[in-house]
Amino acid sequence: MVVGLGPGDSDLMAPRAREAIETAQVIVGYKGYISLMDSALLEGKEIISTGMKGEMERCNRAIYKALGGRDTVVVSSGDPGIYGMAGLVLELLDKLGVAHELEVEIIPGISALAAAAALLGAPLMHDFAVISLSDLLTPWEVIIKRIEAALEADFVLVIYNPRSKKRAWQLGEALKRVKMIRGDDVPVGVVRNASRQGQEVKVVRAKDVDESSVDMLSIIFVGNSQTRVHANRMITPRGYLEKYSPPQEVEKG
Amino acid sequence: MVVGLGPGDSDLMAPRAREAIETAQVIVGYKGYISLMDSALLEGKEIISTGMKGEMERCNRAIYKALGGRDTVVVSSGDPGIYGMAGLVLELLDKLGVAHELEVEIIPGISALAAAAALLGAPLMHDFAVISLSDLLTPWEVIIKRIEAALEADFVLVIYNPRSKKRAWQLGEALKRVKMIRGDDVPVGVVRNASRQGQEVKVVRAKDVDESSVDMLSIIFVGNSQTRVHANRMITPRGYLEKYSPPQEVEKG
Incomplete structure (x- = not known):
């Protein structure tokens, strides 16, 4: 899943996004956004975070986690569909030839x-x-x-x-x-x-x-x-x- | 308040929007969207709904409710700031010369x-x-x-x-x-x-x-x-x- 966190305040994150994060095993995201997230929400999960310009590495690792059968969520600030992570995940799936092996759901968010x-x-x-x-x-x-x-x-x-x-x-x-x-x-x-x-x-x-x-x-x-x-x-x-x-x-x- | 309901599914409505509706006394909106809302959320409230092209009437009535001291929420589907009700409310406040009497908060939503x-x-x-x-x-x-x-x-x-x-x-x-x-x-x-x-x-x-x-x-x-x-x-x-x-x-x- 690629999940929109909204702008930052937790009461602007959609319940569907929160639930996806709560039930995931692996959370992947830019470290600046991971650090903004409610730490209780991340407890007990595997966290993969990288810095700026680490988008490709993050998406790649998320895809391999998911291919290994782990419930994986890539988080994106605002809406993941507006200059967000949705596109790179889908492009990479296609490039790696695994677009039909993984079901990807995109959960929209309140955009910046x-x-x-x-x-x-x-x-x-x-x-x-x-x-x-x-x-x-x-x-x-x-x-x-x-x-x-x-x-x-x-x-x-x-x-x-x-x-x-x-x-x-x-x-x-x-x-x-x-x-x-x-x-x-x-x-x-x-x-x-x-x-x-x-x-x-x-x-x-x-x-x-x-x-x-x-x-x-x-x-x-x-x-x-x-x-x-x-x-x-x-x-x-x-x-x-x-x-x-x-x-x-x-x-x- | 002008509140974005998101696209429709209730788990895509932000908690801040839900809370604004829960605590309001008067809910104002297009009847098509009012009917999509969780009826439990509307219980005990005064509902003002009109049909298509009733935007101006709705905003006007909302402003007078609020001027009368009632906690009033104008709901808008998607995001109220994208072709939504935020603009008409602010314009009308100005036209009626009461922009400084009312404090208006706009709560964004997941846009269509x-x-x-x-x-x-x-x-x-x-x-x-x-x-x-x-x-x-x-x-x-x-x-x-x-x-x-x-x-x-x-x-x-x-x-x-x-x-x-x-x-x-x-x-x-x-x-x-x-x-x-x-x-x-x-x-x-x-x-x-x-x-x-x-x-x-x-x-x-x-x-x-x-x-x-x-x-x-x-x-x-x-x-x-x-x-x-x-x-x-x-x-x-x-x-x-x-x-x-x-x-x-x-x-x-």
Whole structure:
């Protein structure tokens, strides 16, 4: 099983995910996420955890554990299907020629983007594009082309992996396009550690983004041409209030 | 509070959402979703439910209940932040001039797109664009322009509200662009009633989509240029296996 842990707070993890972890014999995951998990949940289990860039090793070991008949769960933060571990597990199964030997179930989770959007207000009420700025596995030309296309077609933009120590200039290039195409004042939401310890939420204008405070634990939202800021919240209107007359007052309580 | 119910199965609803509903005095929601909820959860509460297109009335009544001092929860299927009720509640608060009188918390949920992706395999391992085909509140020219832009920039496409009885031709227009820009054979996933009763999951080629079986309970995924089908699953590679050498065999079990 590939299981989504949700953003971090245990009361945002689905009961189905919890049950899968409780009944598993082997838990496989990035050590940063394993350490966030309730330790009671891991008691008595074999834990396989590796660091950043250890994805392939983890998936490989998980597959061989499962082939040996052990109930194995690969955990992934947020939703395992959004830039998560689901794909690598399925790809590797296929590459190893064992896709038909193992039954893999994917249990979805509350994605980082949903958790962050809830903290910002309602930025995703209209069409949106989700883009990772990491050019480790994707050429930068493809990434920047996608950003420009999404901006020009007036999608709300959700940016994953916006900046790391070794990959610092890409965010500036992306924001340059944002300001050029959507203007200096378009609302931008920056959420760090959404719904987990160390949570930070900021709503600013594109021209005021503090790049140095952005890292790999951050996720960035760029509003579309209609997105507004009210009471420090980002709201992308869906169009109801523009189309239909405002509702009548009704009795309170 | 605006609370995400998740896709439908109660074991995919977050504990925080369940608790919010349990402790609320008033529950407000679309009658189709209220009827899917565990009836024990609703016992003894005031229920305000209306039909399709009753969103504005529901939000309005919820706000007045809350202004009257009642603990009020607006429920939204999937994640309330993705084409859900979060935006309308916040917009209406602002329009009514009471944004500072009420504290609104948004509790995220497992989105329909995450639930559907888990059933299809791993279509969202790379950048994706989410587009609603409903032209009730958005001009069709804007929608089709977004579809073309997303296809040309090689985003995976996620299509919400693909087809209704009164709105049948739009899907054909969208699929025409898909076939033109991405080819007849690009993998397309069609999921109906993801993780709730009546679930249907199909993986086909763009040229073989059966439009007549698609409705408002369906969500459609169009692969990017790299998306493949293996063992009837849609997999969009992230690029690990292309970049790094395949892993070594390890001991089973």
